[in-house]
Structure formats: structure tokens, C-alpha cells
Amino acid sequence: MLLLTIESSCDETAAAVVRDGRTILSNVVSSQVAVHAEYGGVVPEIASRKHLEMITPVVRQALHKADVTLEQIEGIAVTRGPGLLGALLVGVSAAKSLAFARSLPLVGIHHIEGHLLAPALEQHLGYPFLGLVVSGGHTHLYLVEGVGRYRTLGRTIDDAVGEAFDKSATLLGLGYPGGALIDRLARQGNPTAIRFPRPLLHDGSLNFSFSGLKTAVLTHLRKQPAVPEGQELHDLCASFQAAVCELLVKKTEAALELTAARRLVVAGGVACNSGLRAAMGEMAQRRGVELLFPSPALCGDNAAMLAVAADAYLSAGCCDRLDMDAVATWSM
Numbered sequence: 419m420l421l422l423t424i425e426s427s428c429d430e431t432a433a434a435v436v437r438d439g440r441t442i443l444s445n446v447v448s449s450q451v452a453v454h455a456e457y458g459g460v461v462p463e464i465a466s467r468k469h470l471e472m473i474t475p476v477v478r479q480a481l482h483k484a485d486v487t488l489e490q491i492e493g494i495a496v497t498r499g500p501g502l503l504g505a506l507l508v509g510v511s512a513a514k515s516l517a518f519a520r521s522l523p524l525v526g527i528h529h530i531e532g533h534l535l536a537p538a539l540e541q542h543l544g545y546p547f548l549g550l551v552v553s554g555g556h557t558h559l560y561l562v563e564g565v566g567r568y569r570t571l572g573r574t575i576d577d578a579v580g581e582a583f584d585k586s587a588t589l590l591g592l593g594y595p596g597g598a599l600i601d602r603l604a605r606q607g608n609p610t611a612i613r614f615p616r617p618l619l620h621d622g623s624l625n626f627s628f629s630g631l632k633t634a635v636l637t638h639l640r641k642q643p644a645v646p647e648g649q650e651l652h653d654l655c656a657s658f659q660a661a662v663c664e665l666l667v668k669k670t671e672a673a674l675e676l677t678a679a680r681r682l683v684v685a686g687g688v689a690c691n692s693g694l695r696a697a698m699g700e701m702a703q704r705r706g707v708e709l710l711f712p713s714p715a716l717c718g719d720n721a722a723m724l725a726v727a728a729d730a731y732l733s734a735g736c737c738d739r740l741d742m743d744a745v746a747t748w749s750m
């Protein structure tokens with residue numbers, strides 16, 4: 419099936435053309451990061467307006483790059499939620515209009531479902547697998563038994579891990595979003611220089627908590643005569659990242675132990691983090707578990723990732739009606 423997929427849940431306007439839920443013909447992402455950076459975070463109203471401006475050119479570009487016409491498209495998929503309601507509505511309205519105009523089947527996909535199944539676009543993805551989704555809005559552990567069969571094992575009880583990266587980066591004066599910058603600075607730092615807390619590490623649950631870690635960064639900074647720079651900044655970033663990685667890896671390892679899963683997927687924007695990739699890689703190798711990370715372009719928000727689930731649903735005849743609405747809060 420040749421699908422056109424659309425994503426607009428946060429600050430990226432994205433569209434893709436994917437064949438059979440496997441072959442990416444195009445994957446266009448228009449980021450609004452520069453617009454929101456000025457405000458230190460995503461401004462929902464501005465995000466909606468930007469999506470409105472970009473949705474048609476982005477869809478056109480996705481078709482053009484894939485060298486297909488709208489007449490050749492056989493189905494439409496869109497992120498239905500969760501996310502910013504005004505932002506989601508732009509993608510959902512565009513998808514519904516195209517489906518109506520061309521009499522095509524339409525399916526709404528959960529954003530996290532998209533992230534979780536993204537590795538299937540690059541390699542064989544067997545089931546069941548343990549899935550860790552780490553992004554700006556989510557930190558969730560799932561047991562994935564098949565498309566549409568997800569069991570939540572753990573989640574953050576406060577901030578998402580990407581949020582902790584971004585808020586800490588803001589405290590350090592690094593700008594927004596600072597996750598990737600902390601990652602880069604951490605590479606030349608000493609991860610044992612500062613002992614940051616590991617909240618919930620030994621609580622016996624598979625839940626996460628990151629807000630205390632961000633507060634620990636703030637408390638540390640208040641004790642310093644000036645905002646750290648040079649080696650001190652590298653050490654701080656490396657120590658923060660080490661705490662985050664230890665939390666993510668230890669809880670994931672406990673979930674592997676509990677479920678006896680032999681495959682692990684780590685997805686979402688924070689899955690780009692080099693420290694996390696190395697630490698997860700070491701743990702997976704030690705346990706003899708197959709580890710799949712999407713390539714960086716498929717870790718962050720994109721539309722191609724929706725095609726894996728969408729192709730499975732539409733091929734099975736499951737589609738949504740044209741009165742489908744966007745859902746800001748939606749558990750999977």
C-alpha cells in the first residue's frame with residue numbers, strides 16, 4: 419500500500435510517502451525550533467499558525483520527492499494524538515480533507531506508537547519486544563506484542579527525560595532545545611565529577627522521575643559563583659547525562675528481567691543521545707539482547723514512522739471515519 423502520512427503534534431510539520439509500511443520514498447520534516455527558541459520553549463499558538471503555513475508545502479514536497487502524485491496514494495495516516503491540540507488539528511484536518519477529496523481510507527495513529535515502531539522502516543522488527551520511548555513529552559516502557567498490542571510497564575511520574583535535558587540546558591544558558599547540546603558538551607566531560615541523584619532508582623517500580631534531577635542541577639548552580647563554563651561545564655553535562663543514562667538503563671534492564679524479552683527498541687528524540695546509545699549497547703550486549711535504535715532522522719518527530727502501524731491497520735481494513743477528532747491527551 420502506498421501511504422501518505424502526516425505529523426503535526428508539536429513543533430515539526432512533517433509528511434512522508436511510504437510503501438507497504440517499510441520503504442520510505444520521502445520523509446519531509448519542517449522544524450519550527452528556531453521560532454520557538456526565542457521563547458525558551460514551544461508556544462502552542464505559534465506552533466498552530468506555523469503548521470497552517472507549512473502543511474500544504476510540506477505535503478507537496480513529500481509527494482514531489484517521492485515522485486508520486488496524489489492520485490497514486492492509496493491511504494492517508496495522521497498523528498491523532500497526543501500533543502498540542504491546535505497543532506494536531508492542522509494535520510488531522512489536512513489528512514481528512516485529502517482522504518475526503520480522493521475517497522481514500524484514513525487512519526489516526528498514536529504518536530508514541532509511531533516512535534515505537536520506527537525501527538521497522540530500517541530493519542526487521544520481531545515481536546515481542548521491550549520498547550523504551552524517550553522524547554520531549556514521554557518516558558515510557560512498553561511490552562510490545564504486535565502492532566496495536568502494547569502493555570505499559572512504566573512511565574515518568576513527572577517530567578519527561580527530554581524535558582529534563584531541555585530545562586537543565588536552559589538553566590545552563592545553553593538555549594532551547596538543549597538536549598543535543600548537553601550531549602555534545604558531555605563528550606569531553608568527567609561523568610563522575612558531580613554526584614547527581616538517581617530518583618526512584620531502587621523503588622522496585624519501572625517508573626521514572628526526572629524533575630528532582632533538574633532541581634539538583636539548579637541547586638548545584640546556585641552554589642557556584644558563576645554559571646560554569648569550559649571544563650566545568652563539560653563535567654556538569656557529563657555528570658547530568660550519566661545520571662539520566664543510569665536511570666534509563668537500570669529500569670530498562672529490570673523490565674527485560676521481568677518480561678524475559680529478548681529484543682529492545684529505544685526510540686524518540688532522546689534516543690539520539692550518544693551516552694544513552696553507548697550505555698544501552700553495553701547492557702544489551704552483556705545480556706545478549708538484540709538492541710534496535712532508529713537512525714537519528716527517525717528518532718525525532720517525523721511522519722514516516724506512522725506508516726508501520728498505519729499500513730498494518732489499513733491492510734486489515736481498520737480505518738477511521740471522517741469525523742475522527744484530534745486527541746490532546748491519549749494513553750496508548
Ligand code: KG4
Binds near residue numbers: 553556599688689690
Ligand atoms: O521525539 P522528539 O523529537 O519530540 C517529542 O515527541 O518530544 O524529542 C525531542 C526531544 C527534545 O527534548 C530534545 O532536546 C531531545 O529530544 N533530544 C536529545 C538529543 N537530541 C534530541 N536529548 C539528549 N541528547 C540528544 N542528542
Ligand code: ZN
Binds near residue numbers: 529553554686687718
Ligand atoms: Zn515525538
